[in-house]
Amino acid sequence: EVLLVQSAVELKKPGDSLRISCEASGYGFSIYWISWVRQMPGKGLEWMGAIFPADSDTRYSPSFQGQVTISADKSVRVASLQWNSLKASDTAIYYCARTWGSDSYHMDVWGKGTTVIVSS
């Protein structure tokens, strides 16, 4: 079974750093992109960026470039999303999703999401 496992909840203060992870199993981790998607409370889906674990090729949405860092460790089949200094406006659910390549960049397997709450 193809699975993406994410931690459930992270409670942080403004200014804190944070790394959330997405552990993949059941498929060839290196040969699919992993996307990160934000969903703010009561809002729609926003694509943040994606990484191709085989060579760490990383693409960012202009809206998130410089705000977060996406990385992957293919040896342990984990993709990560990192912030250096959180803001209250980073409060959201963050999903990782397996993303196909070869000019068909749809997302066919999703993690359950990590809820990040940033509050003083």
Add this chain to the structure above:
Amino acid sequence: VMTQSPATLSLSPGEGATLSCKASQSVRKNLAWYQQKPGQAPRLLIYGASTRATGIPARFSGSGSGTEFTLTISNLQSEDFAVYYCQQYDNWPPLTFGGGTKVEIK
């Protein structure tokens, strides 16, 4: 920019639903549809504008190309009441989602 309409669709079980997604420039057939239920992650329904993903019932169908796309749900079941998003992948980054259409019980 991906624009979905209507924002909300109020229908009864057994009825059909027609959801629209329009792109500000041609995305050819590089479009996917997702379903999201409250408290759950999105689920892929359709990719390539019209290809159903694995395990998706035949009552879900997608059509269109270029700038105009439609997701049709025939014979709405109780489990189909959810929010639906389109997503283009013709020219990335970024991959972009529409704002969503909520299909609610009338």
